[in-house]
């Protein structure tokens with residue numbers, strides 16, 4: 001392999017399954033920052049975010065042999081582990097919810113994103129796709145994914161039936177998917 | 186199979202189902218390619234969401250923490266193993282980490298998107314396995330070969346004589362045309378002895394008991410066969426060396 005060609009994610013996953021520590025290091029170099037940013041966004045504190053990323057990578061290390069490409073790429077797989085763990089920690093930390101809507105939204109809102117995020121096309125596209133959604137759909141998706149709220153909590157929080165929460169997510173994600181596909185085509 | 190979970194896939198992908206609800210979806214997904222495919226589409230959007238988060242530098246020590254924790258979990262070869270096995274076996278699981286790793290593997294496997302939302306019943310099954318293994322047993326991991334990559338199984342030889350050996354398979358492919366899987370033990374003389382015959386249950390994890398003790402055998406293997414008994418004639422799906430006689 002040429003020294004200047006970094007190995008593809010799938011190659012790293014195979015090496016990870018073969019217990020190759022350097023593959024774990026490479027996956028950390030590649031996605032550690034994003035993983036940490038996601039965990040921090042959900043938890044709002046650095047120590048907890050660090051622990052979540054640590055546990056997620058160790059869990060990926062242990063579970064690499066059972067990773068299957070058909071269920072998503074390595075990046076998505078890793079991020080979903082991080083997301084799941086972070087939400088889990090968040091839910092255990094806050095036993096009773098929902099908080100009032102404004103509090104929830106303040107936490108789920110991403111004030112500094114526009115200033116700090118890298119000016120990378122992919123990131124811009126996602127942000128634009130989300131911002132282009134009607135408010136109710138955007139907030140439902142943000143509160144669920146970044147705020148860790150369940151659909152039952154969201155229904156109570158937003159004062160709408162469960163079916164409405166579900167519908168907003170579905171339509172919102174469908175629109176985002178079309179927007180993302182449009183830019184990738 | 187349970188009813189399709191199409192209606193809940195967005196909630197599931199965003200992590201917005203309660204733990205009990207998510208288990209049901211996880212269980213369905215394990216056996217339903219159609220719903221898995223639909224989920225994969227939704228997941229491409231959901232997995233793009235982290236892209237809009239402000240990037241943040243993790244503490245410099247984090248990488249070292251992760252690597253050092255992982256390095257303590259690399260299985261070391263058993264002391265006697267070097268005498269008969271020079272090749273490192275890929276995918277081998279250390280006995281010490283087994284109980285924890287088994288639960289994790291199960292969870293990851295059932296659902297790579299919603300890690301660790303394992304169904305209670307499967308947790309219970311794994312608790313049983315962990316219990317059996319805790320009696321000082323040994324285990325060997327068999328890796329799926331060729332087109333069976335992704336499948337695998339761990340052969341457990343429990344330390345207590347009254348417990349029979351068993352294999353815990355993961356991700357077994359479904360079979361067609363009345364064929365079945367056979368588990369074999371092979372001795373140093375190349376004799377194949379059938380330890381079990383079974384059909385996949387469609388779940389991500391499946392346990393199979395062997396009717397033959399593993400002592401005196403040097404390899405275990407899985408093949409696909411047309412007959413529930415008789416000699417081995419089908420293709421080899423997975424294989425591993427196991428402890429040689431007298432060791």
Ligand SMILES: [Zn+2]
Nearest residue numbers: 189190217220
């Ligand atoms: Zn289905």
